[in-house]
Amino acid sequence: MRRVDYTGDGLVESDLAASPYLQARAWVDDAVAASHEREDVPEPTAISVATVDPTGTPDVRTVLMRFFDERGPGFVTNLDSAKSRHLQANPRIAAALTWPSLYRAVRFRGTAELIAREEVEAYFDSRPYGSRLSAWASDQSSPAADRGELERRWQEVLERFPDTGSDHDVPVPDFWGGWRVVCDEVEFWAGRRNRLHDRILFRRTGDGDLADPGSWERLRLQP
Template structure:
């Protein structure tokens, strides 16, 4: 393999200055997210992909998951509540998220605390998923060891017989062990790559008045050195 230390990419497509920042972290995130979507999949293959890091009993763990919602409360993802990530949140609710929009030389880094979303919200989202994804939520004991891929395939086949695809969103019930996690942020950093590694880092930090992402008075903005 090549020597990673020898690889160089000189950033400099854009510049992020305070005057261009939206008044709230929610508005700024929505702006950048929309720009990532508009850039196309050749530039940003999955704009809603994010790295979730959790603190667990045996150390820190990270994995890529998909954002399924963002509003004034925070950032939402869905998972098996018996999975490693969910067990980590139960052990310690402090988490971080990183959106790596590398084709645009951008990152969004979020620090906050995770909690489960209301059950009715989980059920509403579950019924919106494709049939195969709903079956998969039952078939996979997420994070548990498995002998082979065929074991999962056989389990899924049995579930498809139990719950045939009728075209109705209610044909597969929501698993009791499956749900949403809401990350309530207390810090949201917008990172823009610049030439000579003098990157822009503008950070919204909760001021103590609250953490709603759409209330400007809840947040102070500062610049950090790269």
């Protein structure tokens, strides 16, 4: 059995930012910068998203965080996907950014809300051509007979929306959108030696956004 003693810098209250947004933003920026310099941070914005299905069973998957501002982290998806169906029935959600090689993680808990259509459209137009096509080609979370079915669907949308070099040559599907986590809690985990890790939790106490220090209480959790 392999054991690793974590040698991170930790996180102490004197170094903590005033709000959960500022602290999370700093760590995300650090991870993105590290991804350009080293190979052990390959997807710095990969975020695990947990929902609850109609039977009450948790379900988790990893997507890419495509939005992050004072309102919370967000991601894009097919609005008929399993995760979207779960959130339409029960909007409670948890998500986590984890950077094992940096000995850091951020956990978000709260309620999911749909991202405004204009924000989704602006993001969609910034995607590579192939990624825009895949939004049309994939009936996300539905069964496929085989790989050939996916390839046939891809060819159909390739012919339907030829590459003209324009950001608008592939329209945003009506069934495609995004979800944002409106947070009630944000926890920062920093790995330390001997498993005596740092865990600092911001818990909502007011109606402000993630950048409003007055809307959050802060407490340290035992590891």
